[in-house]
Amino acid sequence: MQWPEVAEGHSYGDPALKVRKRLLARYRPGDDxxxxxxxxxxxxxxxxxxxxxxxxxxxxxxxxDIVLARLDHVRAGVVERLLERRWRSSATKRAIAGFDKERPR
Structure with a gap:
């Protein structure tokens, strides 16, 4: 992942991404x-x-406040914006500042 403090984990037995143990997104393999x-x-x-x-x-x-996205039909940029918003609400201020400083403009 491009964002600091993101780690792989599990949620309800499915693969997930977490930010400091807070759920970022959960993958549902049954319907991709x-x-x-x-x-x-x-x-x-x-x-x-x-x-x-x-x-x-x-x-x-x-x-x-949840939506599901079919990976074979959704544009990556749309999902990325939704994930980044969630990440920003969960990451530390220091991690966000470091990411923003290093981010290409």
Whole structure:
């Protein structure tokens, strides 16, 4: 991963990425999708309306700020922006500052 403090882990028995033990995203091998967190419901609904082949939400996630993305249909840049937002809310200020300092402009 390009972001500091990210480590591989597991969530509900599936492979996951974590930031300081906080879930960043979880891979669902059964349908080749990832669970993306901290996506407000209005944004989630907009993504689903715009790209239904790429984004979806299962009923048990409807009450949460979560969207699922089908990896074979979603653009990497879109997922990266969603993941980076979650990473920034979980990483230390020092890690974020170091990343931003080293990031090419």
């Amino acid at each position: 999708s990832i669970v993306l967190l901290d996506v407000p419901r209005d944004e989630r609904d907009h993504l689903i309306d715009l790209m239904p082949e790429a984004f979806f939400c299962e009923p048990h996630y409807h009450g949460y």
